[in-house]
Amino acid sequence: MEAVVIRRGETSPTVTELQRPDPGPGEVLVRTLRVGVDGTDREVIAGSHGGFPAGEDHLVLGHEAVGVVVEADDTAFEEGDVVAPTVRRPPAEGPNEYFEQGQPDMAPPEACVERGIDGAHGFMAEYFTSPAEYLVPVPEEVAEWGFLVEPISISEKAIEHAYAARSAFDWDPETGLVLGNGSLGLLTLAMLENRGYDRTYCLGRRDRPDPTIDIIEELGASYVDSRATPVAEIPDAHEPMDFVYEATGYAKHAFECIEALAPGGVGALLGVPEPWEFEIDGGRLHKEFVMNNKALVGSVNSNVSHFEAAVRTLGGLPAWFLDDLVTAVHDLADYEAAFAEDETTIKTALQFNQI
């Protein structure tokens, strides 16, 4: 079967012929439909994130997959079921408490591998296998968008944790701000709209005309240009934010967002920056954090419950939004285009098979 891999020492992916995997006991063989591409894939390709499986010189890419069960073995699945796989798997030493508790998303990086990212092959191949427990059913009606279940699940978790952090009091968020107008930011903005926020904002650094700004405004949100309005000035320029979602990985945002929050507000941090030393007014930020009961929650990865929530969310997203968000779905013959980026690219996927 054909697979898209990154080889040790190379800086761009290749298509290669690999043996079709055989499912072990309790495992399901899945025929891949589509696999999404995101910034993490680009970091893995560039070598700045993740790593190869132990002892191997290549990594099958891809962690945002949807496929069809072709061998269900003795599991609860049936042939023809559409499924999305979760990403984290037990490390070489075997399952630990995080996996036993069904919350591998809470494992520290060293206590798991991540398919397509770190230490385990991904899903950019014509077939993949997975233990049934790491597969989540996807209704056939949304199969074509099923590669969005994984990124949506990332935000389901972050939002769940952020809301939990405000569950000790009566909190009714009215204003939401997403930092970052990439595909994850736009998906999250659409999720906030569905949750009934009165006013939402999305921050980017692009000039009009721009397709992401069009989507932001079509969703009913306001575009904030960070070049004109730094994050810390958003309360004065617009209003304080009950919820801030940081998806840029720009480290200063993690600290500036404390000032963008309304009293009792919470920021969810998801971007993963490199080391970067800079000066902050730590005293003022600390005081602001305390005197206004603010909270920050870091969030990475997602578990089966978040995938299940993501499937429900996906079914409620408007068709126009999905059409505009996914700017291209490329066949394997055209795989390089799926990794390319220009100003018109928002979200791409690779198509391996049709349902």
Next chain:
Amino acid sequence: MEAVVIRRGETSPTVTELQRPDPGPGEVLVRTLRVGVDGTDREVIAGSHGGFPAGEDHLVLGHEAVGVVVEADDTAFEEGDVVAPTVRRPPAEGPNEYFEQGQPDMAPPEACVERGIDGAHGFMAEYFTSPAEYLVPVPEEVAEWGFLVEPISISEKAIEHAYAARSAFDWDPETGLVLGNGSLGLLTLAMLENRGYDRTYCLGRRDRPDPTIDIIEELGASYVDSRATPVAEIPDAHEPMDFVYEATGYAKHAFECIEALAPGGVGALLGVPEPWEFEIDGGRLHKEFVMNNKALVGSVNSNVSHFEAAVRTLGGLPAWFLDDLVTAVHDLADYEAAFAEDETTIKTALQFNQI
């Protein structure tokens, strides 16, 4: 009646004669037993925190009070009931949503006044009045320690909010670290012991022999000298911490504690620093926060539910601990001593009446 006040332009408190307050409708007249002294009182006296009631040139000090009902009016209280008053009251404009929802502790500073601290007279007087809704019953057996209900309630809230921030997953904290060995830090350390932490730590910057270190070790916790072990190095020197409680107001701790946290851990920030610019590796901290699912929760003040929890907690604290923690209870004639501090002072209170 006699009251302890700070006058505008002065830097030390005075005892003065004030008219005994008359309870209005729905208000209770309380004969004050004892009022605790804490760092906030010293900041108010120094003029670095809080403020005078509008149009007045003095502020009756004191926000940690216990007293006995002497006029119950038409409330649920009866003469002789021992009560502790909460601190926040509606601002001059009247009650807002925070008060209507029973969570004035979540109000931003401008949406409330604080008795004895900011904009409203406190409880350091022979009598005070309060609407019944802001009084919490205290069992007579613990009346002598009832001035500790307010500081304990501060930690009840902070712990409640921190635990809420971890309620989206199965979290079982085993290691706890309190930054600060003042009276609030020691009270919180005792509360963690009662919650069944396996191992607890308390950070200070004092040489042995020291009465706070004795209490720390008698509680079963380990003393960490911050001069030898900076906060960020605690995981290497000891172990990562599931829960960190920041009670020093030293702004760098708010950021260093991200590194002291275990994966999935949470830090509660309570200290209130002054502005202070310094350099951090914001990229590394941000990444650590995200990749290990950490959380930070700022917390100020407390509401009736936290006072009620504090009354229960107070009843479970060991007698030796309370005896050692409260280093002196001064009569009004000796009020200046209650505000003085030396190396043997941990917690003091002023006594106005006996039960």
